[in-house]
Structures are given as structure tokens and as C-alpha cells.
Amino acid sequence: MTMKQLSVFVENKPGTLAEITGILGENSIDMRALSVADTERYGILRLIVDHPKEAEAALKEAGFKVSLTDVIAIAVSNQPGGLSQALRYLAKAGIAVEYMYAFVSQKADTAYVILRVQDNAKAVKALEEGGIPIVRGEEVYRK
């Protein structure tokens, strides 16, 4: 019930992000969601794309440090308190969220949230028991 996130190590140099997105474009890879963690020395670019394996190969080929990470995507109803409820189930199960980011789905009343946790299986169980819909990779990869 997890999906693949592409992580790219980005050195703080002008043009690096342009180069990465350029490589993805040339390989006809479509981005679904994106988040950047930035530190004073480097950034970590996290991407959800339609073809994770191909994207990983293309960036590796170009000399980038990339990896695929299993993350959880949940669907959250587009109303106040929607995300909070899901996070409460995780907290109750003692699961810490390493990082998360959201993006909108095609459906107007739902937002997708990507969650990175230590123990995916445990997190999926806690969310499902709470009735939070887990989004399958294929649903996001496909338009």
C-alpha cells in the first residue's frame, strides 16, 4: 500500500534544479508532486512521478545521487480538520512523521498527502483502522 518517491540530492549550485527537471522532461517523465527540503549546504528534492524507475535511471545516468523511497499517500477530504484526524491516528499508534507534503488531486473535494514514516506497515494499519483512505501508487502515477 505504499508508493515510490524519487529523492534527489541537490548541491547548492545555481542551475541544478533546472538541470534535473530538464532531464525528466527529455525523458517524458511527468511530475505529480514535489517538495524540497533545504539546508545551508544542500537540498533534497522529493518527487512523485509517473514512471519512478525510468526517472531514477535517467538521473543516475546524469550523475545525480538518487534513491527510491517507499512512502504512503493518503486521501484527505477537502475540509477543515481533515488532515488533523489522519495524523492523530498515527500519533496514537506512536508513529512519528519524518516529513510530509500535499498536492491536489483531479477530484476537487480531495487532497493527497504524502507521508514518510519509519514503519510503513504499522502506519498503513493505523490509518486503515481509522478509515483513512490509502491511495494506491497507480492512481497517482496515472493521470
Add this chain to the structure above:
Amino acid sequence: MERYWNTIETAPAHEMKALQSLRLSQTVRHVYEHVPFYRKKFDEMHIKPEDIQSIDDISKLPFTYKQDLRDNYPYGLFAVPVEQLVRIHASSGTTGKQTVVGYTANDIQIWGNCCGRALTAAGADASDFVHVSYGYGLFTGGLGLHAGAEEIHATVIPVSSGNTKRQLQIFKDFGSTILCCTPSYALFLGESLRDMGMDQSQISLKAGIFGAEPWSDEMRWKIEDLLGIKAYDIYGLSEIMGPGVAFECSEQTGMHVNEDHFYPEIIDPDTGEVLPEGEVGELVFTCITKEALPLIRYRTRDIASLTREKCSCGRTLIKMKKPSGRTDDMLIIRGVNVFPSQVEAVLLELGDTAPHYMLIVDRVGNLDTLEIQVEMKEDMEFDAVRLIEETEAKIKSAVASTLGISAKVTLLPPKSIARSEGKAVRVIDKRKI
């Protein structure tokens, strides 16, 4: 009027040579009888102790290397039974493979005597307060100068290293007159004095003895200016004794070697041949009075030259130039000896990174800094900042505990460190010394 601690410091050449010859022949007999390592070596080279009659015969003897000390770790090269040992010191190194040295009561007495000569040359006497900011412990710096100060009946203030504010307070309140520490720390103390709004009139320092790391004349002038003192160089290494193997006089143009105890030679590091006076090569010492650990022709890896030119101070002890470099890749960072191979060993043992690294040494605000840049493994998880920071912190703490030095650790993506076709370039030393 120049003062000397011992009359031997101004002895005529023939007298020194006779003394060295006698002491060398005694030492050779001592090691042949008590150190199996040397007996084996001498036998292999068909050298009998009676073949060594004069100091000129020294070139017949084999060299001793740092590796020999490691191979015989910890006490294998000691020439006396434990009952006669009174002290152990050790130089920094990877855990379990430090260079361990030992002293008899007589060795310690001679060490104090040599440091006493250095202090006397720097103008110290029984009326002085000798402030020792070298570290006390396995490192020879602190206890060496401490013994020297006691030898000349000065009053020792054994402050040890660190806590700069307290050091300055002690200058002021206890009336320190002679400072002993590393040159970079002396500079830092001088700048801290200024930054804290204190001036030279509030302290009584008149001279300092600085060593254990390379420093330049520019640094000397800056220290002299900031602290209002005269700054003297001192040379030593634990394998031979510690600080006080050689020391500077008022002329400040090189260091007089205590050659009645440590016989110096300059050799070609490639061929091992002894080079004539004045030529630059590797400095080699033979301990001719040591009892516990008398090393024969020890290869220091320091590059220097020797001269017997007349010195204005009146001492006839041979002078060595300040070492201009090393024949190996050893770095001296804040007084700590660091070999790139030691850092490599730590990285490999942890196994969290690729074996590609670069050491960047710099001097920021007069203190040496070390940055270890190392590549991540191809399969390392790095999608959260925490994962990178944790790996960096783990390496930092392993380096601190095994090498005794604090370093900044920077993880880099794979293949970002330039690969070399030949000998890998592992070090960038940006310090201007």
C-alpha cells in the same frame, strides 16, 4: 648577559664529540643486550657493539621507524624492566596503535634538564612564574615543560589547555611571566586578551615557549606584538623524549639541539645516506642517554637542516632549522598528529560511507580546523535531512574518540570527489604557515 643552564651548552666541539662517542657506544651495548629487536637487527647486519667506538660510526647502525614502535606495541622496544619505569606517555593514534613511550626516573630528570635549558634560554629563572597551557596527560607537552620549570626552580602554574577566560584571569591574578603552549593557542590568547578589553599593562608576561606544531615568523611577530613578549620556538617528539629535544635562543634563527642527549643527523630520505652539514633532508635522532626507550637513528620524517655556524648566544650546541615539512603525509592539527590513513581507517570501520574522502585543513581565527568531506554510499538513504545529519554526527564522534580531534564532517553525493590517476590527493591544506 646570556645565561646557560649547563656548561655543556657552550662546550668545545672536541669535548662534545668525545662525550657523544662514549654515550653512543654505551647505548649500543645497552640496546644490544636488552632489546631483542635491536639485537636481531644488529646480528643480521653483522654489527657487534664493540664496532661502535666513535660517534662517526653511527652511520653503520640501522634506522628505526615509527612502524617499528607500532609493530612492538606497546612495550616491545623498552630496554629496562618495568620496575625501573616511572612514566608512560603516548602520542595520538588510532585506538590500540598509539606510539607508547616510557621513561625511567633518570630519563625524566634529563628531560626536565633539557626543558630547563630551553626556559633559561628564554630568559627564565627561579623568580619566574611559568604558566603551562599545554595539555597535561599522555601528551608530552604539559609535563615536559612542567619538569623544566621545576628544574630551574621557577614556580609552575600547571593550568593545562582550554578555558581561555580563566587562562587570562590567571595571567592577571597570578602574575604569569613565561607562557608555554602551542603557537596557535598563544595567538588566540593574545587576541582574546585584546577582545576582552585587557591590555598588556595588566599582565606580566615577558616570554613564551611555543611548539608542537608548525608556525611561521609572521605568526611569531604577531604573538610577540599581541602579548608584548618574546616568542621562542621549541622542538621535540615523544619517541625521542618530548619537547626540549631542541630549543631556541635569543638569536631566534633556529634551535639548538641538546646533542649531548640526542644525536642529530640529516639524511637523504630516499637513499638513507647522511648529508653534509647545511643540506636539507630528513632529520634523524639517536637517543644516547635514554634508559627506557633508547631509539637508534629514529626517522622523524621532519625535513630540516643542521648547522654548526657560530651562534651569537655563545652556545656551541648544533642548530637545526625549523622543520619545513614532512616526508610523509602527517598533518599537525592543533598540536595533534593526524595521518589521513587514520581518518580512512575510522571511515572504513564505520562503513557508512564510500571510501572516497578529502581532508581540508584551514586556520580560522588562528585555530586549525579540519573538515572531512566524504562521499555517501550509492545505496544510502538520504531522503530526510536527519539521515544525513545523523551519519555526519556519527563520523564526527568516531573521529573525536579515536583521533582526539574535533572535525567538521560533510557528506557529499557519490563521485563528487575528483578521482586521481596516480597517488590520490587526500589533503588540501589551506593554512598559510
